[in-house]
Amino acid sequence: MNNVLLKLSAANKSFGNNHILKDIDLEIHEGKVNVLIGPSGAGKSTLLRALSLLESFESGELSYKDIKVCTNVDGKAIYDEQAVQKSKEIFGLVFQQFNLFPHLSALENITNPLCVVKKMDKDVAKQKALCVLDKLQLLSKKDFYPWQLSGGQRQRLAIARALAMEPEILYFDEPTSALDKQLVTDLSKTIKDLAQDNLTMLIVTHDLDFAREVADQVYYMEAGRIIEEGTSSEIFERPKQSLTQAFIS
């Protein structure tokens, strides 16, 4: 139950002269809802993108389970291309903008990656897709195209697409940013359901109410550093660092 899924140590990242991520250490264990909070511009999205291998760390070491994705050689992060490919089976990402495929129906948005990436048989992929669509209450929308779906439905489709790939950890970037209050409540429920099924999640948000609602483990990030880490009650009720106190009050 307490296996380490993700381990990041001493990770740094800059854009030009702008040092965005500073000596980040992060260890994520199986089976929890992890929430990364912090003010806008703290570097949360950048960290999530680097963990998703859309950006690279300049230095630091990253591994998913026993896959060493990058290691430090002379103070520089060197990526192993094979490990990068393999680790993509371990994580999934729900983008802030969802990034659904507009030319594919809801069903095809899910079956295409299954058939193309996982080389799954068409019928098997379809069964699988219908199953996840059902789980996210989208079954009746299976033949709709993304433009025909509401914001909340699009997000659920993005979640469904990621889930169908059976990741062990699912990342979310600012999942509440495009949602109204009722939809945030629905999303919280979806996330708790997924947690019930033992899916590990790492959610980036600056929405504190939402974080309180779903989090087991909380990380507070500011100015490129993870300043404090603890259980939801530790961070929200008894924060130790003054910066954390200031942010959550």
Add this chain to the structure above:
Amino acid sequence: MDIFTILVLLLKGFLVTLLIFAGTLIGSLPLGIVVGLMRLSRLKLVSGVARVFISIMRGTPLMLQLLAIFFGPYFLFGIRLSSEWKIAACLLAFILNYSAYFAEIYRSGLQSIPKGQTEACKVLGYTKSQTFFQILLPQVIKRILPAMANEIITLVKDTSLAFVIGISELMSQAKAISAAEVSMIPFALAALIYWVFNTVVERVLNQIETRMGYYHE
């Protein structure tokens, strides 16, 4: 010559026009993708070669390119030109020229697709070519269809340039018959054939555009 005989001769010429038109599309639509991707390559040499190629092809007259390719082997190497070479040189010139125009259209189409599409593919584990053929290209085609349609309609008319290397397509036929008969009628009929053909091409392109209308961004 009665008008029926003229029409038959012109339609023979039109078959050659059709051959140039179809051959050019079959060759340059895929070659344009290759050149367009080369143009976007991160390798400076590759993108440089593509850039120079596109610039020359678009910056010089197609008629001159036809002549250069047709006579090139003779002037450069003293090779005698066969009659098969004539149609081959013609197709080669048209394909190279149009692939340069198509390359630019593909390139701007590809660049207009949001980065998030490629990123979604990366995270899901698509390879580069899977990303291109499964996700990007279908969306690019929809976006570039109007620009492509323009070029394709221009191509119908450009095929008449083949007359400069003595290919008896519709235009050369019309000219020859007109000279022999001392009549404008062959030209009028040729114009009619071009116009009818272009109308059909336009119809087909509109049909494809309608069919791609099943989704919006």
